[in-house]
Amino acid sequence: KLPLPDASADVIITDPPYGGNVQYMELSDFWVVWLHEWINVDGVTDKTNEAITTRHRGFEGAKDLRHYRDMLYKIFKECHRVLKPHRWMVMTFHCKEFKVWSALHLAAHDAGFVMAEHDGMIYQPGIKNHEHTINLRRSGSMLGDFILSFQKVETQPRFKQIPHAEIGRQIERLAAEAVLHHQRASLSLIYMKLMPWLLNNNLLDKISEKELVPYLANSFEEKDGKWYLKANPGD
The missing domain is CATH 1.10.10 (Arc Repressor Mutant, subunit A)
Known part of the structure; x- marks a missing residue:
């Protein structure tokens, strides 16, 4: 829960995970081994509430699109709580997989947001030097980011x-x-x-x-x- 009262924020700017593009907490286990005394983590990180999809299935802790959507919904619902009426939640997003876009949008929709019809999505070209990074080269990635604007509403259109x-x-x-x-x-x-x-x-x-x-x-x-x-x- 955000340490903010209801309807107190003018805008929220965020950058949610792009589906399974980067396995953030799994990768962090490499350095947690050395930092565990300072960050109060015993062993590997707890990945239960990480808002991603895992690239592989069939193992304990694997996360599918349903998990991804549910976690984003909880996050966006809290954003909705602290935003003032009709204010904006703005984010960057980067993915070619329609099913991931759908999960993100439905999570925002169910939390009480509507994407702006005009200028709700602005494309930001990628940085040339980033074209050949590992996460951009994998299937489902695209060069550049989209800037998405969602407005808080009280009544969601059908x-x-x-x-x-x-x-x-x-x-x-x-x-x-x-x-x-x-x-x-x-x-x-x-x-x-x-x-x-x-x-x-x-x-x-x-x-x-x-x-x-x-x-x-x-x-x-x-x-x-x-x-x-x-x-x-x-x-």
Whole structure:
């Protein structure tokens, strides 16, 4: 629990774990061995309440997406408690896995937050020297971060039911805005354009990452990591 009274904070800025991208406490066990006398830890760290997913399953203490979402919900609920009405929780996030995005967003939604429809997600390009670090090279990582803005609300809007065909049309329309604005667009820029709409309509559980590229391929073509508008859409 945060040492703050209810409705007392103007803004919260945070940086939650990106699913299973980094196994923070497991890695910390290497240096805890030397520091245990100063940090009052006997043996390895207690990882019970760590808000991550573990990359491997089937062992005692393994953490799945349900655990990740539940832990984020508890954290975000406490953020909701201390924020003043209609104020903002802002965070950075970095992941290509739709299921991880969905877990994060649903945790925020259930805790009483709504992502801003406009400028709710801003892409921050990555640092060139970080492109080849281990955590960025693994599957599910992307270069750069997204800055997400969630507003505290008292009444949560209900998710709309959207036909699958309309989902495809909306994906193509939003992707076209990104591509036309920049003449070309990386997948990160397209994500930035798509994610607020997909998240606020709870659609990430209905469309997988593998389905996204075929949607884009209807109207765009990919060259050297960039997407361009096709001369003859539908070919």
